[in-house]
Amino acid sequence: AQSVSQHNHHVILSEAASLELGCNYSYGGTVNLFWYVQYPGQHLQLLLKYFSGDPLVKGIKGFEAEFIKSKFSFNLRKPSVQWSDTAEYFCALKETAGNKLTFGGGTRVLVKP
Amino acid sequence: DAGVIQSPRHEVTEMGQEVTLRCKPISGHNSLFWYRQTMMRGLELLIYFNNNVPIDDSGMPEDRFSAKMPNASFSTLKIQPSEPRDSAVYFCATQGGWGNEQFFGPGTRLTVL
Numbered sequence: 001a002q003s004v005s006q007h008n009h010h011v012i013l014s015e016a017a018s019l020e021l022g023c024n025y026s027y028g029g030t031v032n033l034f035w036y037v038q039y040p041g042q043h044l045q046l047l048l049k050y051f052s053g054d055p056l057v058k059g060i061k062g063f064e065a066e067f068i069k070s071k072f073s074f075n076l077r078k079p080s081v082q083w084s085d086t087a088e089y090f091c092a093l094k095e096t097a098g099n100k101l102t103f104g105g106g107t108r109v110l111v112k113p
Numbered sequence: 114d115a116g117v118i119q120s121p122r123h124e125v126t127e128m129g130q131e132v133t134l135r136c137k138p139i140s141g142h143n144s145l146f147w148y149r150q151t152m153m154r155g156l157e158l159l160i161y162f163n164n165n166v167p168i169d170d171s172g173m174p175e176d177r178f179s180a181k182m183p184n185a186s187f188s189t190l191k192i193q194p195s196e197p198r199d200s201a202v203y204f205c206a207t208q209g210g211w212g213n214e215q216f217f218g219p220g221t222r223l224t225v226l
Binding site: 034036042043044045046049090099100101102103105106 | 144146155156158161163168169204206208214215216217218219220
């Protein structure tokens with residue numbers, strides 16, 4: 001069965017700092033990968049997704065992620081965070097042949113003004 | 114489009130009562146997912162439907178939980194009888210087409226006293 005691991009549960013950083021959140025998955029087949037964000041009190045929203053092609057994916061709000069197949073990783077990055085990036089971030093995996101998403105445990109990010 | 118609509122947004126009930134959560138998917142989306150989010154367990158998939166048919170209900174915690182999708186524009190998640198450990202935020206998400214991302218509703222925050 002597939003699984004997704006997000007090793008950092010909590011991250012605290014200051015505005016303008018760079019952010020990188022780790023995501024590793026376990027699955028032997030071809031996958032689609034997603035990063036979702038959940039702002040305080042809100043629902044999950046898609047930040048970016050990888051289906052195929054260029055492994056460096058750019059999403060909304062200045063976020064990007066890189067798919068490294070050899071490392072089974074899909075890390076999320078943002079060069080300079082803002083206070084408004086305070087949220088919980090979820091990495092998710094989907095088998096290409098299915099519909100079901102498997103989510104990681106989430107990483108809570110607090111950006112101090 | 115109004116997005117995924119869930120009702121009620123908040124529900125407070127007493128242990129033993131029946132609770133019904135409702136979801137209206139985005140028009141044209143043929144897959145619908147019910148998730149539960151808690152601090153302890155994170156985001157868990159309970160059940161999902163394709164074309165109104167339940168495909169995978171392995172995440173439904175026990176027989177007290179049931180879900181239906183009588184038509185393409187409506188789904189319910191019922192808990193009977195409810196227990197305090199059912200307190201959580203329940204999200205409905207829908208997906209249109211094969212391989213596309215899931216769109217989440219605003220969630221229902223359930224508190225069982």
